[in-house]
Amino acid sequence: GKQAGRGYVVPFEPDMLGDERHRRFVERELRAAILMDELELHYQPVVDSRTGLVRSHEALVRWRHRVRGMIAPSQFIPVAEQSSLIDRLGEWVLRRACADQAQLGTPVAVNVSPVQLRRPGFVKDFTLILEETATPASGIIVEVTENAPLLAGSMEMENLSHLRMLGVRVAIDDFGAGHASLHYLRDFSFDIIKIDRTYVADFAANPVNAMIVAAVCDIARTLSLEVVAEGIETEEQRCLLTAAGCTSLQGYHLGRPMPLGPAKAIRAA
Numbered sequence: 001g002k003q004a005g006r007g008y009v010v011p012f013e014p015d016m017l018g019d020e021r022h023r024r025f026v027e028r029e030l031r032a033a034i035l036m037d038e039l040e041l042h043y044q045p046v047v048d049s050r051t052g053l054v055r056s057h058e059a060l061v062r063w064r065h066r067v068r069g070m071i072a073p074s075q076f077i078p079v080a081e082q083s084s085l086i087d088r089l090g091e092w093v094l095r096r097a098c099a100d101q102a103q104l105g106t107p108v109a110v111n112v113s114p115v116q117l118r119r120p121g122f123v124k125d126f127t128l129i130l131e132e133t134a135t136p137a138s139g140i141i142v143e144v145t146e147n148a149p150l151l152a153g154s155m156e157m158e159n160l161s162h163l164r165m166l167g168v169r170v171a172i173d174d175f176g177a178g179h180a181s182l183h184y185l186r187d188f189s190f191d192i193i194k195i196d197r198t199y200v201a202d203f204a205a206n207p208v209n210a211m212i213v214a215a216v217c218d219i220a221r222t223l224s225l226e227v228v229a230e231g232i233e234t235e236e237q238r239c240l241l242t243a244a245g246c247t248s249l250q251g252y253h254l255g256r257p258m259p260l261g262p263a264k265a266i267r268a269a
């Protein structure tokens with residue numbers, strides 16, 4: 001990295017994640033950031049495609065670094081996943097999201113790494129945080145990305161079904177972007193499908209893509225699952241994905257991820 005200020009500025013670029021020295025640097029900084037409360041959650045609304053009402057908010061973690069400014073999750077989640085730091089980060093995210101849930105006034109969706117789900121104590125710690133913050137299980141949705149293969153009978157699947165028994169809803173994130181989509185539909189029980197935003201981006205231009213989305217929506221309707229279209233950026237996409245059968249929509253066109261406003265202070269005044 002180039003010299004600056006108090007010694008260094010090392011760019012947090014994904015192509016450097018393979019570099020062991022850089023990885024250790026990010027890991028050390030992130031560990032401190034969790035302790036020093038340099039992380040924050042931004043919330044993005046998920047709206048009902050028919051009524052426009054906000055059904056839930058997705059919590060998206062941000063790192064406000066004292067030198068680097070705002071750092072996106074894609075630049076540090078993969079580093080955290082290579083160590084037990086992902087567990088600390090995940091606990092911080094869940095605790096913060098639970099604390100904010102009542103003020104948001106909707107259920108909150110948190111992203112959970114498959115690495116977290118591999119830990120046998122995951123559900124116990126999850127439950128403790130719900131209790132500590134007096135958050136009902138129905139107020140939380142867990143999003144798991146479909147990119148990492150979750151196998152039937154694995155610890156990951158066991159933890160997910162345990163969460164569902166408690167009343168936490170489970171969403172399959174980035175559906176269609178990984179390799180396991182159909183096997184997920186067949187073997188696992190979950191509540192929500194989030195169609196990857198690449199399908200939304202290609203929707204108008206590619207008729208086969210549009211047919212795939214419509215077919216997924218048909219299956220979801222049969223199984224009584226909610227289907228969220230991610231990455232809605234235009235009014236045209238809002239109309240097309242609603243017509244295709246998506247029950248909910250998320251994207252910059254409907255609302256950007258934002259820090260939680262000072263609603264509490266305003267209500268108190």
Ligand code: C2E
Binds near residue numbers: 044061230231250
């Ligand atoms: P994701 O869960 O699929 O989250 C949606 C991503 O799409 C977010 O990026 C969001 O800002 C972005 N997005 C929303 N609407 C639009 C749109 O209309 N157009 C475009 N181009 N993008 C849109 P973000 O916040 O950078 O997060 C990236 C990924 O990082 C997330 O993808 C999720 O996999 C992961 N992530 C975020 N927060 C956490 C967390 O707390 N824990 C874990 N384990 N992963 C997280």
Ligand code: MG
Binds near residue numbers: 058111143173
């Ligand atoms: Mg997500």
Ligand code: MG
Binds near residue numbers: 174196230
């Ligand atoms: Mg997604």
Ligand code: MG
Binds near residue numbers: 145173174
């Ligand atoms: Mg994603």
